[in-house]
Each structure stands twice: as structure tokens, then as C-alpha cells.
Amino acid sequence: MDLAWNLRLLAQRARSVLHGTSDAQLQRAVRRGELHRIAAGIYMRADHFRELDARARHRCAVMVATESCGPGAIVSHASAAVMHGLDCGGLRLGTVHLTRNRCSGGRKSQTLHLHPALVPAEEVALIDGVATTSLARTFVDLARTTPFETAVVIGDCALRRGMRREDVDASLDHARGRLGMSLARVAATFIEPGAESPGESISRVRMRDDGWPMPTLQHEIRHGGRFIGRVDFFWQEHGVVGEFDGMVKYRGDNPGRAVEREKLREDAIRDAGFEVFRWVWADLRDFERVRERFERACLRGAAR
Numbered sequence: 001m002d003l004a005w006n007l008r009l010l011a012q013r014a015r016s017v018l019h020g021t022s023d024a025q026l027q028r029a030v031r032r033g034e035l036h037r038i039a040a041g042i043y044m045r046a047d048h049f050r051e052l053d054a055r056a057r058h059r060c061a062v063m064v065a066t067e068s069c070g071p072g073a074i075v076s077h078a079s080a081a082v083m084h085g086l087d088c089g090g091l092r093l094g095t096v097h098l099t100r101n102r103c104s105g106g107r108k109s110q111t112l113h114l115h116p117a118l119v120p121a122e123e124v125a126l127i128d129g130v131a132t133t134s135l136a137r138t139f140v141d142l143a144r145t146t147p148f149e150t151a152v153v154i155g156d157c158a159l160r161r162g163m164r165r166e167d168v169d170a171s172l173d174h175a176r177g178r179l180g181m182s183l184a185r186v187a188a189t190f191i192e193p194g195a196e197s198p199g200e201s202i203s204r205v206r207m208r209d210d211g212w213p214m215p216t217l218q219h220e221i222r223h224g225g226r227f228i229g230r231v232d233f234f235w236q237e238h239g240v241v242g243e244f245d246g247m248v249k250y251r252g253d254n255p256g257r258a259v260e261r262e263k264l265r266e267d268a269i270r271d272a273g274f275e276v277f278r279w280v281w282a283d284l285r286d287f288e289r290v291r292e293r294f295e296r297a298c299l300r301g302a303a304r
Contacts, residue, residue, distance in 0.1 A: 026043060029043075030043070033046050034046055036049040036050075038060055038061065038064055042064050044060065054093050055082050055088060055093065057093075058079065058082045058093040058096070059082060059083065061096050061111070062075055062079050062082070062083065062096050062130070063130070065096040065098060065111075065112055066098065066130055066131075069098055069114070072100055072101065073098040073099075073100060073114070073131070074098060074099045074100070074101065074119055074124060074131045074132065074133060075096075075097070075098060075099075075127075075130055075131065075132040075133065076097050076098060076099040076115060076119075076132070076133045076137075076138065076141055077097035077099075077113070077115070077133075077138070077141050077142060077145065078091040078092065078093060078095075078097055078142065079096050079097040079098070080097070080132050080133045080137075080138040080141070081138055081142060081154055083127045083128075083130065083132045084127065084132070084135055084138060084158070084161065085161070086135075086138070086154055086157045086158055086161065087153050087154065087156075087157040087197075087198045087201075088154075089153070089198055090146070090147070090149065090150035090153055090154075090198075091142075091146070091150065091154075094110075094111065095110070095111055095112065095113050096111060096112050096113070097113050097115065098112070098113070098114050098115070099114075099115040099116070099117050099119055099133065100114060100115070100116055100117075101117070101118060101119045102116050102117075102118075103116060103117075103118065104116050117178075118174070119133065119137070120174060122134070122170070123136070123137035123171060123174065124137075134167065134171070135158045135161060135162065135163040135167070136158075136163055136164070136167035136168045136170065136171040137171045137174075138154075138158070139151070139154055139155050139158045139163065139168060139171070139188075139191075140168065140171040140172055140175055140184050140188075141175075142154050143155065143180070143183060143184035143187040143188065144175065144178060144179060144180030144181060144183060144184045145179075145180055148183065148186070148187060148205065149201075149202055149205045151183070151184070151187040152187055152190055152191055152195075152201050152202075152204065152205050153198045153201045153202065155168075155187055155188070155190075155191030156191050156192060156193065156195040156200075156201045157198075157201075158191075159191055159192065159193035160193045160196070168188050169188075172184060172185060172188060190204075190205075190208070192204070192217055194217025194218040195217060196218065196232070197244070197245070199244050199245055199281055199284065200217075200232055200233075200244050202284055203233075203242075203244050203279070203284065203290075206284065206287040206290070210287060210291055212291070212294070213235060213237070213238075215233035215234055215235050215242060216233075216234045216235075216236065217232065217233065217234075218230050218231070218232065219231055219233075219234035219241075221234075221241070221268075221269055221272055221274065222272075223268065223271065223272035223273075228265070228268045228269060228272060229265050229268070229269065231243060231269070232244050235298075238275075238297070238298045238301050238302070239273060239274050239275060239301035239302075239304065240274065240275045240276075240277070240294065240297045240298055240301050241269055241274045241275065241276045241277075242276075242277055242278070242279075242294065242297075243266075243276065243277075243278040243279075244278070244279060244280070245278075245279075245280050245281060273304065274301070275297040275298075275300045275301045275304075276297070277290075277293040277294060277296070277297040278293075279293065
């Protein structure tokens with residue numbers, strides 16, 4: 001959903017008044033559930049607002065904030081992640097983040113955080129006509145200010161969306177001396193485009209924290225000259241394959257067909273000489289269970 005689409009749904013108070021709608025009528029429409037108040041003087045049809053997910057609602061809030069702050073405000077931090085379409089599950093979207101290209105004069109309220117910071121021209125991108133920090137600058141800003149796990153999810157996704165490592169290095173250099181830079185540098189060395197979902201990114205962080213050997217991501221398994229599949233995690237030295245939420249690969253199939261295809265794929269991987277273990281989102285809350293599956297798979301692999 002682009003910003004232009006949202007713009008067509010918004011009704012500014014001044015425009016409504018020009019068309020003969022009074023403040024009292026607007027307030028009655030809000031009470032009746034016909035309009036939703038986005039911000040002071042800005043409304044959206046309530047039925048359209050109910051259809052929006054959290055990220056689309058945040059984009060509406062971004063649009064309102066950039067209009068009210070005027071020229072020179074650059075969408076940044078979590079708001080920039082939303083604008084870029086990055087995985088945002090670990091981010092709080094109740095506050096719009098904007099940056100002004102200056103060294104001081106920031107302010108923060110419940111719904112708006114205005115950051116003062118220098119933003120080079122090469123770290124600004126236009127998204128739907130709105131000035132937004134680049135993928136690399138967005139990642140570095142969030143890697144400085146959010147938990148490591150959230151930063152990795154954002155960074156892995158940004159790499160999949162085309163973020164270049166040389167741009168990350170340049171943004172890290174531009175941000176020297178700012179709070180959280182040591183955390184950002186560690187995150188920058190850890191992120192990988194091969195983690196294809198937030199769950200895979202979080203799994204990698206759990207493995208790192210638990211001292212696992214780091215796997216190869218998205219490894220192609222072949223047997224007898226035939227391509228069998230691309231697996232999420234691969235430990236060559238142990239002969240072990242790890243799969244996170246493997247059924248996602250078959251979304252769109254009916255459930256029975258998806259189970260059948262996954263079983264055949266897993267059998268083919270075992271026939272190729274590898275042990276397979278898997279885990280799902282619920283297991284991330286107790287990763288010790290996943291480690292036990294990994295260790296059992298390693299023992300089976302060693303016994304082959």
C-alpha cells in the first residue's frame with residue numbers, strides 16, 4: 001500500500017470545511033464510527049482504517065508527521081524500516097521517527113521522536129516522494145538503538161532487499177562517535193542475506209548466543225546429480241541439515257499435499273546421507289529443545 005493511496009483516503013479538516021462540513025459534523029462522524037481521527041484535523045474513513053495492518057497505519061502516521069514538520073524532515077529509524085518494507089515485527093510502531101539534518105534541537109513526544117543528526121545526501125532515498133534514510137543508514141540507526149536480535153532481523157532483510165555492505169561500512173563511518181556504535185558494528189558483521197525470514201534470523205542469534213558452530217545458509221543439496229532442495233541451515237562437518245518452519249515453503253498447497261511434499265523432500269535429504277532436524281516459532285521461546293535436537297542429529301550423523 002503506497003503513500004499516495006493513503007493520501008487519497010485522508011480528509012484534512014480545512015478541506016472538509018471548504019466543502020461545507022463543520023467541526024461538529026466531523027466529530028459526530030468520529031463518534032458514529034464513520035471516520036477515524038489520525039491526528040488533529042486529519043481523518044480517514046473508518047472502514048478503510050480497519051482494513052490497514054500496523055505497518056500501513058504507521059505509514060499514515062508518517063505522512064501526517066512529515067506534513068506537519070514541514071520541509072527538511074527525513075523519515076528515519078523504525079519509520080524508515082516501515083517505508084522500506086523491512087521486517088518490523090520487533091519494532092514498536094506507536095511513535096513516528098524523523099531526523100532533521102542538524103546537530104541539535106531534537107524533541108520527543110508520545111507519538112513523534114524528532115532526532116537531530118547529520119544525514120549526508122547519499123544516505124537519503126525518496127520513497128513515494130518522501131525523504132527517507134537509505135537502507136544502510138536505517139539499519140545502522142536501528143542497530144545502534146534496538147536489541148541485537150531486532151537489528152539482525154532488520155539487517156538480514158535489508159541485505160535481501162539490496163542493501164550493499166559497502167554502504168553499511170560508509171554509514172558506520174558517518175555515525176562514528178554516536179551512542180551504540182559498538183553494537184552496530186557487531187550486528188553489521190553478523191547479518192546475512194541467506195536468512196530468509198525473521199524466524200531464521202532469530203534462530204541464528206540464538207545459535208550464536210548458545211555457542212553453536214555457525215551453519216551455512218541456504219545450502220543446495222544434490223544427490224546422484226539431482227537437485228533435492230535448498231536447506232535453511234547446513235553443518236557440513238556434522239552432516240546435519242536444520243529446517244525452520246519448513247512448511248512455509250509450501251504455502252498455497254492444501255495441508256495434506258504440503259505435508260506429503262515436505263516428507264518426500266526430507267526423505268530425499270536423508271537418502272543423500274544427511275540427518276535432518278527442524279523447529280518452529282514456538283521453539284524459539286525455549287531454544288534448549290532445539291539444541292537437544294541438533295545434538296541428537298549430530299550423534300546420528302557421526303554413527304553413519
